[in-house]
Amino acid sequence: MSHIVNVLSIAGFDPSGGAGVLADVKAISANGAYACAVVAALTAQNTITVTAIQPVAPSFVGEQIDTLLADIAIAAIKIGMIGTSAAIETVAEALNKPPGRDVAHLVLDPVMIAKGGTRLLDKNALAALREALLPRATVLTPNLPEAGELLNARAPETLKEMRRAAERLRETMTHAGSRWVLLKGGHLPAAPAIDLLFDGDRMIELEAPRITTRNTHGTGCTLSAALAALLPQSPDVPSAARRAKAYLTAALRRADELAVGRGHGPVFHFPNQFPAVSN
Numbered sequence: 001m002s003h004i005v006n007v008l009s010i011a012g013f014d015p016s017g018g019a020g021v022l023a024d025v026k027a028i029s030a031n032g033a034y035a036c037a038v039v040a041a042l043t044a045q046n047t048i049t050v051t052a053i054q055p056v057a058p059s060f061v062g063e064q065i066d067t068l069l070a071d072i073a074i075a076a077i078k079i080g081m082i083g084t085s086a087a088i089e090t091v092a093e094a095l096n097k098p099p100g101r102d103v104a105h106l107v108l109d110p111v112m113i114a115k116g117g118t119r120l121l122d123k124n125a126l127a128a129l130r131e132a133l134l135p136r137a138t139v140l141t142p143n144l145p146e147a148g149e150l151l152n153a154r155a156p157e158t159l160k161e162m163r164r165a166a167e168r169l170r171e172t173m174t175h176a177g178s179r180w181v182l183l184k185g186g187h188l189p190a191a192p193a194i195d196l197l198f199d200g201d202r203m204i205e206l207e208a209p210r211i212t213t214r215n216t217h218g219t220g221c222t223l224s225a226a227l228a229a230l231l232p233q234s235p236d237v238p239s240a241a242r243r244a245k246a247y248l249t250a251a252l253r254r255a256d257e258l259a260v261g262r263g264h265g266p267v268f269h270f271p272n273q274f275p276a277v278s279n
Contacts, residue, residue, distance in 0.1 A: 005232045006072055007033040008103075009225055010065065010091060011080030012041035012053075012111070018266030019218030024078060024225035026269035031229035031247060036072060038064040040091070041083040047217055047261030055083045058090040065094040076105035078228035079137075080221055083121060085128035092132035105231040108137035109224035110146050126150075134172060139180045139237060141224045142169070144187040155187065159194060166198040180237050182206075182227070186219065193249075197241050204238055208249040215255035215265035222267055223248045247271075 009024035017023065021037040028035035040061050044052040068074075077095070082088045094100055110129060112121040121129070126149060134140060134150075147165045148155035150172070156162045166183045173179040183196045191210040196203060226244040234240035254268035257277040268274075 005033045005075035005229075006036060007225075007229050007232075008036045008038065008068065008074045008077045009080065009228070010038045010040055010061075010077065010082070011109075011221065012043055012083065013039050014043055014045055014218070016046050016217070016261060016266070018047065018260065018264075019221045020081060023218040023221045023266065023269065024080065027222045027225035027247075027251075028078075028229040030270050030273060031226045031244075032233060033075075033229035035229075036068060036074070038068065040087055041081055047263035047265050049263075053083065055087060058084070058086040061087050062090040062094045065091065065100065069094075069099050073099075074103050075232035076107065076228040077103050078107045078109065078225050079133060080109045080224065081111040081121070082129070082133075083125070085122065085125040088125055088128040088132050092136070095136065105138045105228065106136060107139045107141060107224050107228040107231070108133055109141045109220055110134075110150060111220070112146050112149055130172065137173065137179070138231070139182055139227060139241075140169060140173065141182045141184065141220070141227065143184045143220055147183055156183075157188070159185070159188070159190075162188075162194075162196050163203060166196045166203065170198050170200050180241075182241055184220065184223065186216075195241075195245060197238060199237070202238075204241075206241060206245050208245055211249065211252040211255075213252055213255045215258060215260075215267060216252070217264040217266050219248060219252070219267060222251060222269065 012020045014020035025035040042054040144155040156165045169181045180199045185194045193210045195206040230240040250271035251267035254271045
């Protein structure tokens with residue numbers, strides 16, 4: 001590369017900084033890219049609960065994207081919490097015209113439910129997500145409950161069921177070109193933590209130690225944002241996914257050095273940039 005790549009996050013705003021665009025900006029920066037962000041929804045939340053959600057007007061979401069892409073060359077886009085079907089359709093429309101359609105990598109993290117159980121995606125917006133955004137994703141990164149919702153089925157409960165879910169999800173990504181599912185297995189109780197990466201042909205197991213910590217808020221956002229940052233810097237999707245998972249494992253390993261809130265705190269987004277906190 002002759003310059004640092006620019007990566008865009010389109011997601012919600014979490015004022016605690018553990019998830020959403022703030023977490024994405026940290027993860028993108030930690031992985032060597034320049035972070036831009038479009039806010040698609042506002043939340044009032046902390047490490048314990050989400051108390052309110054305020055969607056951003058779809059027209060303004062589109063205006064943010066159009067204005068940004070008119071000036072800045074974006075190498076990869078990560079899409080997280082969008083919230084409503086109108087906003088999803090607006091994002092898809094903005095990305096379906098140049099220069100949006102020319103972005104090489106699109107990571108879709110189908111954020112649906114907060115860790116505390118609050119729904120972040122309207123149920124009636126699920127069809128719009130499937131139809132408007134899922135087909136154009138380079139990599140789809142659901143966790144197990146999200147995979148169940150996308151497939152109108154219960155969440156996978158075993159590695160064998162994860163494999164079948166990854167196959168079925170990949171079948172929904174019908175557009176030509178390289179399309180991958182990164183199915184995250186963090187909800188399974190077994191150790192080690194195994195994610196599955198599947199392109200319709202290769203089923204790759206990404207294995208890492210399971211880190212015991214309460215601070216797991218925003219792990220999905222962090223992984224998908226890191227992946228978006230690393231795709232333009234890697235020779236292929238498996239290489240980028242391995243690097244992103246290694247980064248998240250390091251961020252989880254140092255998460256207990258943070259003291260953010262009384263609930264599920266964030267991961268340590270800069271594990272390789274900051275010295276360890278001395279006791």
